[in-house]
Amino acid sequence: MSGFLATGAAASSALDDGISAYRHGEFEKSADILAPLAKSGDATAQYLLSCQTINGVGVTANEDAGWTLMEQASENNNPNASVVMARRLEAMGGDKDKIRGLYIAAAQKNNTQAMLWLALDALDRGDAAQAEAHLKQAWELGDPRAATLLANRFAKSDVDRLTYLRRAAQHGEMRAAAYLAEEARTVDDKAEAVGWCAIATGMPGHNEDVDWKTIGDAVEKNCGQFDKDLSPKDRAINRERVDHFLSEFFKNYEPWQPWRACAVPTSR
Template sequence: MAFTGIATATTAIAASPLDEGMTSYRHGNFEDSAKTFTPLAQQGNATAQYLLSCQMINGIGVSTDQPGGWTMMEAAAQNGHPDANMVLARRLEATNGAQNDIKLHYTIAAQKNQTQAMLWLALDAIDQGDDTTARNFLTKAWDEGDPRAATLLATRFAENDAERIEYLSAAAKMGELRAAAYLAEISREQDDRVGAVGWCAIASGLPGHAANVDWKEIGMAVEKTCAQYDEDLKPAARAQNRSNVDQFLADFFAGYKPWKPWRPCTIREP
């Protein structure tokens, strides 16, 4: 009897049908994922409904069935899948749907921590002159890790330069290129030539965002794109500045953890 608990604890847990379907979907085995999702969707599983609806609408792994796909997308939304609400909102925007219906879908998605929806609602609130609501949505989106929200908080609601730079730096470290562009201009205003060139390089999406960094290629790209920030320095000072920029970029990319924005019909990683 004593060994029963040990054996149970070490027994591998079999993947659920939904997990198997999602694995097939991730790997592009769409015929297999559709076969797995279909009975789950019929049982009301929102994730299976959402991903299968994407396949049906786009004719991937199954015959194209847009009416049926959109009906299933609506079922996924009704069963609580926030990405389905996002897709339905986007469809309504593209087809000039009613603004109230669009906002309702985004509101439901935001209530389920969909940060893309929170950003839409924040920008809508700004358009309506409701800064309090906008700031609340942006703060929530940033709490959920969306760096675009930090950029908007920095540019619209930061109470001082220190807070603005803190937001922008955190956003840039997660791959928000607009935040890096703002930091380049702030550095220029502060006569920080290293920061100005370095942040400009990052904002320009130059090499280094990948695992293998080619510093020669970076140097050539920096000279082409960001030279205006230190072109007035004397040659020796400029060479030293570029050396310091190299170190700035090396330090930046050592801790670089890019954030992936939401895209429709993809599986969000935990």
């Protein structure tokens, strides 16, 4: 038993080393570490090495071999590989049931990208209850895009909708901020309208390195329409309110990183 544990620990340590090399862009090193692990059936190693092999990063490009590795990773229940394979099949006009099966496998491993696809697929099929269930699960796992969809598709009241949108925006969901800018416009809250617009257009969070003139110019260019009808004096006052609104917003800002193909997994 002790020998088995030692072997398992060594494999785990090697995979961590491979992931670390991959994360830091040391792709020749990561390929050397991941190759034997992939050969032995480690799904994470197969997934990352397939990305390198398909794209020719740190190894000689070989799309056929890379896609074979990607398929093996998917069959070994790597959710990221399953999403990549599903997307590839979609691009190739593949069988919808097979595509759906790949997304289901990924969703069962808590991949929220897959859950969003399944939610939209359920809506297309007229299964609103299933769509809502997928979105709620994705939101519970922290995907703010799901909250935006819940707000616009399944909110039971205006308060419920705005709550979803505000929480989504707090995690960097710019579409939610855009909806909130329009909501603020309808109630003539010009400070929030400009503020949410600024967030929706990708304004960075407040920190010591912020170039305020650049930000101010960007806000004026992208969001000036929300308070253009004010007098110069009232507009200046409104912009002070905008700055206060943004300062409060960024105190609790926790941007969420969306799923990206071939990104280093955060957990296994």
